[in-house]
Structure formats: C-alpha cells, structure tokens
Amino acid sequence: MSARRTGPWWKGIAVAAAVACALPASTPAAAGGRTAPAAVPVLDWGPCPDAPGFSCATAAVPLDHRRPGGRTIELAVIKRPATDPGRRVGSLFFNPGGPGNAAAGTAALPVAYELLPRALRERFDIVSWDPRGVGRSTAVRCFRSAEEFAAWAERVPDGFPVGARERGNWIRAFAELGRLCEQRVPALLRHVSTADTARDLDLLRRAVGDRRLSYLGVSYGTFLGATYAGLFPDRVRAMVLDGNVDPVRWVRMRPALPTELRQGADLGSARTLSRFLALCGRTTADRCAFSAGSPRATRDKFERLLRRLRERPQGEATYAATVGAVVNGLYVVDPGWTELAEDLQDLWEGGTPSLRGATGATGALRAPAPPEGDGEPAYPEVEPAYAVECSESPVPRDPRRYHHFERYARARSGDVGRYWAWLPEPCATWPARAADPYTGPWNRSAVPVLTVNTTHDPATPHRAAVAATRHLGSARLLTVRGHGHTTLLNPSACAARHEVRYFLTGALPPRGAVCRQDTPPFAAPAGK
Numbered sequence: 001m002s003a004r005r006t007g008p009w010w011k012g013i014a015v016a017a018a019v020a021c022a023l024p025a026s027t028p029a030a031a032g033g034r035t036a037p038a039a040v041p042v043l044d045w046g047p048c049p050d051a052p053g054f055s056c057a058t059a060a061v062p063l064d065h066r067r068p069g070g071r072t073i074e075l076a077v078i079k080r081p082a083t084d085p086g087r088r089v090g091s092l093f094f095n096p097g098g099p100g101n102a103a104a105g106t107a108a109l110p111v112a113y114e115l116l117p118r119a120l121r122e123r124f125d126i127v128s129w130d131p132r133g134v135g136r137s138t139a140v141r142c143f144r145s146a147e148e149f150a151a152w153a154e155r156v157p158d159g160f161p162v163g164a165r166e167r168g169n170w171i172r173a174f175a176e177l178g179r180l181c182e183q184r185v186p187a188l189l190r191h192v193s194t195a196d197t198a199r200d201l202d203l204l205r206r207a208v209g210d211r212r213l214s215y216l217g218v219s220y221g222t223f224l225g226a227t228y229a230g231l232f233p234d235r236v237r238a239m240v241l242d243g244n245v246d247p248v249r250w251v252r253m254r255p256a257l258p259t260e261l262r263q264g265a266d267l268g269s270a271r272t273l274s275r276f277l278a279l280c281g282r283t284t285a286d287r288c289a290f291s292a293g294s295p296r297a298t299r300d301k302f303e304r305l306l307r308r309l310r311e312r313p314q315g316e317a318t319y320a321a322t323v324g325a326v327v328n329g330l331y332v333v334d335p336g337w338t339e340l341a342e343d344l345q346d347l348w349e350g351g352t353p354s355l356r357g358a359t360g361a362t363g364a365l366r367a368p369a370p371p372e373g374d375g376e377p378a379y380p381e382v383e384p385a386y387a388v389e390c391s392e393s394p395v396p397r398d399p400r401r402y403h404h405f406e407r408y409a410r411a412r413s414g415d416v417g418r419y420w421a422w423l424p425e426p427c428a429t430w431p432a433r434a435a436d437p438y439t440g441p442w443n444r445s446a447v448p449v450l451t452v453n454t455t456h457d458p459a460t461p462h463r464a465a466v467a468a469t470r471h472l473g474s475a476r477l478l479t480v481r482g483h484g485h486t487t488l489l490n491p492s493a494c495a496a497r498h499e500v501r502y503f504l505t506g507a508l509p510p511r512g513a514v515c516r517q518d519t520p521p522f523a524a525p526a527g528k
Helices: 105-115 118-123 148-154 164-182 194-206 219-232 247-251 259-263 265-282 295-311 319-329 335-349 384-392 399-413 414-421 423-430 462-471 493-505
Strands: 055-062 072-080 092-096 124-128 213-218 236-242 451-457 476-483 513-518
Touching: 055 194, 072 105, 072 118, 072 194, 072 476, 092 118, 092 194, 092 219, 105 462, 118 124, 118 493, 124 194, 148 164, 164 384, 164 423, 194 213, 194 219, 194 384, 213 219, 219 247, 219 462, 236 335, 236 493, 247 259, 247 462, 259 265, 259 399, 259 414, 265 295, 265 319, 265 335, 265 399, 265 414, 265 451, 295 319, 295 335, 319 414, 384 423, 399 414, 399 423, 414 476, 451 462, 451 493, 462 476, 476 493, 493 513
Parallel strands: 092 124, 092 213, 213 236, 236 451, 451 476, 476 513
Antiparallel strands: 055 072, 072 124
16 A cells, blocks of 8 residues: 655555445456457667666557557566576566556666565566556656646645645645546546556566566555456466555445555554554664653653644644654664654654655655656656556545544544545545456466565555455465565565565465564664
8 A cells, every 4th residue: 555655666555545436347358358469569678777787668558458459558667687597587577566656667676676585686587667657658647847736736735634624625636636637638547547557567478578477566566466367367477465455445345435444554554553652662762762761651752742743833744744754654664663763753852854754645745846857747746646546446435524534544543544544535536437447356366376464564454465365365375473564675584585485486385374574673783
C-alpha cells in the first residue's frame, strides 16, 4: 500500500482507492488473449543516461489490448545484465510497488538493485519498467505546467483534512483533479488498470525471450503479480510477492469501506506504531531520541505531542502532516525508525524538523519541482496513482461519508486511522473506470507462488498476507518476525535464502516457516 504519493519509491506501497461499486468478474477466457495477439515489442537496448551499468529501451504496446492493431503507447524499460552470464537463468522482472510514480522501475531499480540477493543478481538479468501511465512511459499528466499544478496543490490540506473547511477544500480539489484528467487524457484513464499492466508484462516477458515469467513484486506489486498469475497461469515460472495486498478486498467492496480500511492498513500502522513507541521506551535516548524512559511514558509523550500540534502547529509540522510522516517513517526500520525518533524529539523540543519519514498523503505536493527533461513534467506527479487505483478498486462514492470513515478508523486504530481513511477519498469522485479489469479468480497459477510478509508491516499487514496466500491456492507464506514495510527494505538473510532457493529450484520453504529480521529496531551500532 502506498502512502501518497510522489516521494521516494520506497514510500510507495500499494493500497489506495477507487470506484463506486464492485466490478463484474472477468472470465479467464475474456481476461486473457481473445483476439489476434499483439506484436511482441522490439527492445533496442542502449546505455541509460542517468544509471551507469544499466541498459534502457522503449517498448511499444497497445493502448487497448482488446484492439492490438490500434493505437500504441510507450513503456520505458530498464535492465541490469546477470553478473555471471555463463550461469544465467533468464530475466527476473521487478516491480517496486505503487501504484503511480512509486512503481516507476526506471527510477527504482538503480536504487533497489543492491538490495536484491547477490545470487539473483548473478543468475538473472534484473528487469523493470515504468508501468503505463507512469514516469517515462506514456503518462497520465493532467496539468499543463508547474504553475497550474502549484495553484491546485496549494488548496489541498497536507496529510489529511482536519475540520469542516479543510474537508471541503480537500473534496473540491480532488474532484477538480478528476475533471482535469478526464478532459486531458480521457482514453488513457480507462486503460491504466493493473490488468492492462499485467498484459504489458506478458509482452515484455516475450520481448526478453523468456518462455515463462520470473517475478518479484513488492507492496502493490504483489497485486500486479496476483493479477498476472490469474490472467496467464501457465506462464509463471516463479513468483515472490513481498508485502501483500489482499486481491479480493482490492477489487470487492466487502466490507463497504474504502480500500485501505478494507485492507486493514490503519490497523497495521497502529500496531506497528505501538511497537515503535514500546521499543523506543524500553531503550535509552542515545538509541531512540524520543524515549521517555518506559513504553507507557513514551506513548503518553507521543499523544501529548500530537495534541499540542493540533492546537499549535510548528511551521509546516501540522498535526495531520506529522501523522502522515509517522506512518511513512515506520516503513524502514534501519535507519528510518531512528530518524523518525529524532524528528519527533525535535518537534517535542519546539523545533521544525524536515519530517524525513514523509509529510503525509499530500506532502509530496509541497516537494520541490523535479528538473524538466526527458519528457518528464516540472512538477511532482500525483495523477498516476489515482488513475490506477480509482479505475479498479471500488470505494463509496459519496465524499461526505469519509468524515464518518475517519471517525470509524480513529476509533479502531487511533490517529493513524484518519490518514488511511482519507487516502482513497479522491476516488469517490474519479470519473473513469477500467475498460477491461481483472477481478479473479486468483488461484489459477500452475506453479506455487511464494508470499512473504513481516509480522508488523505498517501498510500491508500480516493478516492481508494470510488472506492473499489463501486466495492464491497453492501459495506458501513465509513469515518474517520483524517490523517495517516489506522484507526488501527490512532485510532478513533467512528470507533471502528461501527466496533464492525458490527462484533457482522452485523449492518452497516448509509450511509455517518463520524467519527473523536481520536488524532489530534501535539496535546498537556495529562494533558496539
């Protein structure tokens, strides 16, 4: 699940929002190839201008896979060749999460490459891409200039809305965003669903010459993997899904809650925050700057800080922005939890820290504009995430109900519940639905899928992984006792060994296997 939405890729998890009513299930025949197949893209690899050692290419794919001879769009593709080419197995496709810009593989892969186990880097070409609608691919861009974007963003409350006036501003601003996108990219809006991207992925698999797909997806990338396995069950070679979205709750509005609340993201954040405060309180201030000497005292200190910020913001550190920063700051234990504790202590002492964890759902709206070039806009893109999620994941369509959902989430998960309740609200007024979505079945893969999840994930809780594993039929769940969003970002050597073995041989971990995280929160520095 992703906290919105244009910050660093590792903040991008997968769960957000969407359309009003449950979508009709696609039959396997209708969801797969139903007309003449699209032409396999030709990848003319060349050096990446801003990623030494990586190769880049552009793939042409159909806008509408039901009409393969019609309009085409472009996908930006990136790869790093296997470092031991004599023992090369094939290509391993990597999706870093999202949806939206967090899923832009051309930016993510150079950052994430060294996090992948060395054995995988030796034996596979590691391939990623910017999904349709995103980044350097044919993108959903709804603002004509940075100035137009800035004028819109100025009206959006940071983090989430607090009070009737901010709620009204939030709802009107995101309704306007939907109208702008409908005016400027109407055709693309209906063809950026996860199913469209899964069909692109199958063309990319063929373009690199692999008979079957090897795939690693994290966060929202787990839903993309599940969708691919449903659409193309006989074309899966090996698939690891890390930080899992429940695919059934993504596409079905049962219970009748917004997407994140159905997924339990608010509960995952609340439980992880509770662990953060407890572990911080059990250690000393030199390891956790926010420690008040005990778990209870540290929790009380945190609650007093939030109450104070509600009454008197400190610069840009409002109550809502701070809650959003806390949620995002829980994603990476080392060094993220240490940095989050330092930021909270700075706030406690009256400072105005940069809130390194992020600045909430809309904090990226205040980010400096990226440099213009290579066809990219000079403003932080927020549109692609909504374009994907809002087209396929149903949410209640009355914006006035989200204040009710906020109260409901606050009652069950505390302050972080407010953040997750408002995250999908823009989808309540989103104008477009996917033309050809996939809504199951999910248990069709010809080979078992390996799911992996930490026990205290602030965005994709362990219970969602249990559900996803059940829906995926013969899948096997590997549990990692630890904290943070995904094991890619919070490594476990034990989990990595299981993943490498599975990718190379197809062997699954034993049923009920449990690993531990390598670096616990607030660990002593190496050598001490």
